[in-house]
Amino acid sequence: MLNRRILRIKVFKEVYSYAENNSLTLKEALSEFDASCEAVRDLYLFMMSFAVPLAREAVSRIEAAGRKFYKSEEDLHPNTRFAANAFSALLAEDAEFNKFITKKKLSWDQYDVLIRNVYDSVCSKEWFKAYMEAPESSLKDDCRLFYRIFEEEFVENAELEKILEDLNIYWNDDLAYALTWCCTSCKDIARTGRWTLPPLYQSEVSARKGKVVDSDRDFAVKLLQCAYAGYGKYYQMVSDSVSKFDKDRLFTTDVVLCAVGLAEAENFSEIPVKVTINEYVEISKFYSTPKSRAFVNGILDRLIRKLSDEGKIVKKND
Numbered sequence: 001m002l003n004r005r006i007l008r009i010k011v012f013k014e015v016y017s018y019a020e021n022n023s024l025t026l027k028e029a030l031s032e033f034d035a036s037c038e039a040v041r042d043l044y045l046f047m048m049s050f051a052v053p054l055a056r057e058a059v060s061r062i063e064a065a066g067r068k069f070y071k072s073e074e075d076l077h078p079n080t081r082f083a084a085n086a087f088s089a090l091l092a093e094d095a096e097f098n099k100f101i102t103k104k105k106l107s108w109d110q111y112d113v114l115i116r117n118v119y120d121s122v123c124s125k126e127w128f129k130a131y132m133e134a135p136e137s138s139l140k141d142d143c144r145l146f147y148r149i150f151e152e153e154f155v156e157n158a159e160l161e162k163i164l165e166d167l168n169i170y171w172n173d174d175l176a177y178a179l180t181w182c183c184t185s186c187k188d189i190a191r192t193g194r195w196t197l198p199p200l201y202q203s204e205v206s207a208r209k210g211k212v213v214d215s216d217r218d219f220a221v222k223l224l225q226c227a228y229a230g231y232g233k234y235y236q237m238v239s240d241s242v243s244k245f246d247k248d249r250l251f252t253t254d255v256v257l258c259a260v261g262l263a264e265a266e267n268f269s270e271i272p273v274k275v276t277i278n279e280y281v282e283i284s285k286f287y288s289t290p291k292s293r294a295f296v297n298g299i300l301d302r303l304i305r306k307l308s309d310e311g312k313i314v315k316k317n318d
Contacts, residue, residue, distance in 0.1 A: 001044070001198040001205070002037055006177055007220040008260070008279055010036050012287070015227045016256045019235075026228045033224060037217075039170035041200055043178040046106045046167075047154065048091065048185060048195075050118075051146055053108045055088035057119045079132050087142035087189065094195050114159050121153055143190035150182040219268070227263040234259035237303055253288040254295050261300045266307060269316050273304055 013036070014029040062078045091097050101107075108115060122128050131145050154160055155176055164171040181198055189195055199205050201216040227234075238258045239250065261280040265273060277300045284292040307313040 001041055001181055001200055001202060002216065003202040004216060004219065005279065005282070006040070006174075007037075007201075007216055008223070008264075009173075009283055009287075011220055011224045011227065012256060012260050012280075012283060014224055015231065015260055016253065018228060018231065019252050019256050019259075026225065029224060029228065030221065033220065036170045037200060037220075039168055040174045040178060041198065042104050042106070042168070043164070043171050043174055044181045044198070045097075045100055045104060047150065047175075047178055047182050048097075049101050049106055050108060050115075051088045051149075052092045053115050054119055054122075054149075055083055055085055055092075057115050058083035061119075081132055081134075081137050082128075082145075085137075085142040085145070086139040087146050087186070090139070090189065090193075091195060096197070097195050100197065111163055114157075114163065117159065118149075118153050118157075122149055125152075139193060140190045143186045147183050147186040150179050150186065154179055214270075222267065223260065223264055226267045227260045230263055230266070231259050234262045237262065238299055241299060241302060251288060251292065254284070254292050254299075257284050257288065257292070257296050258299045258303070261296070262303060262307070265300070265304045266313050269314060272315060273308075273313075277301060277304070 010033055014033050017032070018024050018029060062080065062083055125148075127148055128145070131141065134141065161175070164175060185195065185198070199208065203213045203216040206213045235255055238255050242250065257280045261276055264271060264276045264279075268276075277297060280300060281293050281297045284296045288296075304313060
């Protein structure tokens with residue numbers, strides 16, 4: 001589930017916390033790292049489970065219409081395609097899925113306003129109207145519909161963001177990634193007819209397919225350990241490589257990105273330098289200032305070259 005980009009981000013966040021508070025121990029950082037990784041999958045489960053109350057909302061609207069004193073033709077003969085969709089029913093009846101939902105205490109029961117608002121938004125879309133008007137229905141069609149819902153209805157939803165922020169401190173930045181995996185599950189369910197829990201790390205997904213790959217968790221733990229152990233050294237290297245004027249204006253975020261990048265370059269001989277630099281430049285776009293991209297790129301390129309010339313960085317493919 002978690003790829004190396006998101007693992008690098010989580011390591012960066014732990015090292016940033018250490019840079020802001022040097023009393024944080026490596027043991028505490030590793031514990032926080034594991035908790036933040038597991039939280040991504042919890043968020044994925046929470047968002048997947050939204051399919052069930054969304055279908056129930058459709059059912060309740062049909063039932064409410066049926067109780068009207070004066071009923072329209074639509075009230076008398078409602079379109080129940082979405083209310084009875086196979087995707088929501090599959091999740092509602094899946095014992096394994098519900099075991100995880102219950103164990104994690106994940107529930108949308110308190111958030112009926114959001115459910116109603118999302119349902120209204122979905123109903124207004126042309127792709128939903130086309131779905132409702134189609135002559136036949138199937139699990140594949142329902143999976144395609146929910147793929148679209150996960151893809152379009154939740155990102156930049158302020159109401160949802162507030163809910164997630166209140167529920168879990170780790171969920172602030174991971175919604176888009178969790179929704180990507182909801183979409184992946186939609187495709188998998190359409191193909192196999194069943195839901196399966198994604199492995200926590202992407203390397204486990206590859207291993208299930210018979211591929212021999214290095215453990216992504218081992219990579220992240222080693223990176224965090226090396227960045228922690230060498231942070232003082234890397235901070236000094238970054239500080240020494242800028243002018244006295246710029247030194248006073250260094251952003252902690254940029255220093256930490258460079259420090260983690262240097263730790264990766266120095267301790268992972270199998271990862272090309274270009275890959276490492278590109279990764280932290282990309283992360284800087286989301287977590288630092290508009291000028292950080294050029295700064296991180298320039299500092300990492302310069303210092304990695306220096307360490308390579310000194311024989312402290314040696315790559316297997318060089």
